[in-house]
Amino acid sequence: xxxxxxxxxxxxxxxxxxxxxxxxxxxxxxxxxxxxxxxxxxxxxxxxxxxxxxxxxxxxxxxxxxxxxxxxxxxxxxxxxxxxxxxxxxxxxxxxxxxxxxxxxxxxxxxxxxxxxxxxxxxxxxxxxxxxxxxxxxxxxxxxxxxxxxxxxxxxxxxxxxxxxxxxxxxxxxxxxxxxxxxxxxxxxxxxxxxxxxxxxxxxxxxxxxxxxxxxxxxxxxxxxxxxxxxxxxxxxxxxxxxxxxxxxxxxxxxxxxxxxxxxxxxxxxxxxxxxxxxxxxxxxxxxxxxxxxxxxxxxxxxxxxxxxxxxxxxxxxxxxxxxxxxxxxxxxxxxxxxxxxxxxxxxxxxxxxxxxxxxxxxxxxxxxxxxxxxxxxxxxxxxxxxxxxxxxxxxxxxxxxxxxxxxxxxxxxxxxxxxxxxxxxxxxxxxxxxxxxxxxxxxxxx
Numbered sequence: 001x002x003x004x005x006x007x008x009x010x011x012x013x014x015x016x017x018x019x020x021x022x023x024x025x026x027x028x029x030x031x032x033x034x035x036x037x038x039x040x041x042x043x044x045x046x047x048x049x050x051x052x053x054x055x056x057x058x059x060x061x062x063x064x065x066x067x068x069x070x071x072x073x074x075x076x077x078x079x080x081x082x083x084x085x086x087x088x089x090x091x092x093x094x095x096x097x098x099x100x101x102x103x104x105x106x107x108x109x110x111x112x113x114x115x116x117x118x119x120x121x122x123x124x125x126x127x128x129x130x131x132x133x134x135x136x137x138x139x140x141x142x143x144x145x146x147x148x149x150x151x152x153x154x155x156x157x158x159x160x161x162x163x164x165x166x167x168x169x170x171x172x173x174x175x176x177x178x179x180x181x182x183x184x185x186x187x188x189x190x191x192x193x194x195x196x197x198x199x200x201x202x203x204x205x206x207x208x209x210x211x212x213x214x215x216x217x218x219x220x221x222x223x224x225x226x227x228x229x230x231x232x233x234x235x236x237x238x239x240x241x242x243x244x245x246x247x248x249x250x251x252x253x254x255x256x257x258x259x260x261x262x263x264x265x266x267x268x269x270x271x272x273x274x275x276x277x278x279x280x281x282x283x284x285x286x287x288x289x290x291x292x293x294x295x296x297x298x299x300x301x302x303x304x305x306x307x308x309x310x311x312x313x314x315x316x317x318x319x320x321x322x323x324x325x326x327x328x329x330x331x332x333x334x335x336x337x338x339x340x341x342x343x344x345x346x347x348x349x350x351x352x353x354x355x356x357x358x359x360x361x362x363x364x365x366x367x368x369x370x371x372x373x374x375x376x377x378x379x380x381x382x383x384x385x386x387x388x389x390x391x392x393x394x395x396x397x398x399x400x401x402x403x404x405x406x407x408x409x410x411x412x413x414x415x416x417x418x419x420x421x422x423x424x425x426x427x428x429x430x431x432x433x434x435x436x437x438x439x440x441x442x443x444x445x446x447x
Contacts, residue, residue: 009036068114068164068205070106074261074270078245078296079230080253083110083164086203087252088196090170090225091245092210092218093234098243099209101135102234102261102268103166104128106207108137114163116141117156121148121172121182135267148182150175150191157198157206167195169209171219188220192227225249241355242274244295258296275301275412278354287374291366292385292405292417293358299401299408301385303353304363306370311347322352323363331368331390338394339436341375361389362399365419368435369442378443384430385409386438388419394435396420402429418442 008017010033015026023030067082076082083089093099100123107116120128125146132138147153150173157165167173173191174182181187192208199206208228211219218225218233225231231249236242245259261268262277271277279301282288287306292299311317320328328350335341348371352358365388373379387405389397398420406417406429416428418438432438 007036008033065203068110070109072106072109072268072270074259075102075106075245078247078257078259079232080250080257083205083207084229084252085163085205086200087205087230088192088199088228089205089207089230089232090210090218090228091207091232091234092212094212094216094238096238097234097236098261098263098268099234100131100168101263103168103207103209104132104135104137105267107142107164107166108132108135108139110164111139111141115161116143117160117162117165118142118144118168119153119156119165120144120146120168122168134265137267148172148174150194151177154194154198157195157204158202162204164205164207165199166207167209169211170224171211183220185221189223189227192224196227235357237355242271242278243268244356246296254297256296258298260295260300275299275408278302278356279412282353284379286377286379287370289366289370289373289380290385290409290414291358291363292387292409293356293360293362294401294404299404300356301408301412302356302358304358304366304370305351305353306367306374307347307349307351308343308371308374309347309349311345316343316345317347317349319348320350322356323350323358323367327364328367330392331364332371334390334392334394335368335371335435338434339372339439341372343371343375346375360399361397362387362419364388364390365396365435365438369439372439372443376443380442381444382418382442383413383415384418384442385414385416386418390435396432396434396438398422402426 008020010024010026012024012029012032013027015024017025017033020033024032065085067084069076069082091099107118110116125144128144153167170188170192171183174187175190175194178186178190195206213219229251230247233246233248235244235246243261243263247255247257249255260271260274262271282303289304290301291304292301318325318329332343332348336343350367365386368390369386387399389399391397396419402422406426409417410428418430418432421431421433422429
């Protein structure tokens with residue numbers, strides 16, 4: 001077959017060029033030229049291709065294998081029952097949060113029944129051994145290697161009968177056929193493609209470690225998340241507190257589950273009762289409200305703290321840890337409009353204890369009540385947990401899993417819960433229509 005003639009077409013105006021340039025000679029747009037295949041080449045490629053191997057959908061399940069169960073129950077349940085053979089899993093988190101520690105523990109547990117290889121592009125073999133010794137997972141059954149070449153790792157996957165291979169991390173891996181440096185868009189994309197192909201062809205489970213940007217998103221091209229089967233994000237405070245693992249994408253299970261761990265001297269340990277641990281050092285005072293949130297499918301009680309102080313400057317400060325600052329500003333504006341609370345000359349600080357990040361809209365009510373409590377130096381009348389989404393009109397809107405939240409509250413010694421009005425009668429639950437009504441009833445003063 002004759003050698004393909006490469007042409008370039010402008011994505012903006014459609015002009016054809018025989019050579020690539022940064023600027024289109026026709027319309028003047030920058031970075032719009034992309035490679036184009038001739039129609040004749042397309043026909044020749046189509047005729048020279050191989051016919052696909054086709055089978056029925058039912059037939060495809062006959063070779064189904066059992067998942068690799070790590071015996072870290074929190075992790076296994078969150079991912080859907082274990083790691084699927086032939087799957088490509090991406091796990092990301094900020095530096096020092098425990099990615100390598102968790103994966104070394106998973107490798108140790110799985111190496112008792114499966115063949116596991118841990119490949120590091122960041123650490124030496126001695127460094128991996130030192131960390132394993134510190135964690136108490138030093139074992140002859142775990143095989144380790146160091147490499148920064150995707151070609152070598154891919155060949156090891158294809159020619160060896162490993163059940164699981166861990167690559168730490170994809171930003172340090174590069175392909176021999178790509179000239180750019182490791183960590184670039186082309187290197188990350190091509191390296192992941194090569195490793196994914198090898199894992200699928202050999203039916204080997206693959207876990208890839210990814211870095212995150214300073215904004216918290218996964219570093220590299222977005223196509224990286226599309227290439228893999230599972231994307232896991234580790235959240236939390238890198239210096240302490242709980243670590244929450246959330247699946248952002250999961251082709252083999254639900255993305256509504258989550259796993260809660262705590263970093264100890266022996267590595268990442270599952271937390272049996274996170275609600276009790278989060279509230280163990282709580283002091284009942286003004287500005288402190290307990291909220292019942294849902295992490296995955298489980299209820300979790302967290303303390304929302306607010307500090308309201310008269311500002312010393314012309315523009316009041318708003319600061320938040322664990323919630324979105326824009327959401328806080330919206331709730332403060334709603335409180336000023338719908339109640340008699342004046343916050344125009346007040347600095348407001350919000351903290352979610354334990355390094356937990358609240359993304360659920362049900363946290364609105366707890367934040368508003370904590371701000372009102374702190375501004376008036378008043379505590380709640382009753383020992384209750386609260387939850388509910390608040391609209392701009394001040395109405396308290398319905399949230400799911402009310403029964404689960406109340407059950408968790410009563411289990412930890414609370415008298416009940418308060419939130420939006422429910423259509424059915426629930427024991428130990430107080431329902432309110434709007435923010436003004438709940439503040440007047442639970443803070444003992446007309447607000």
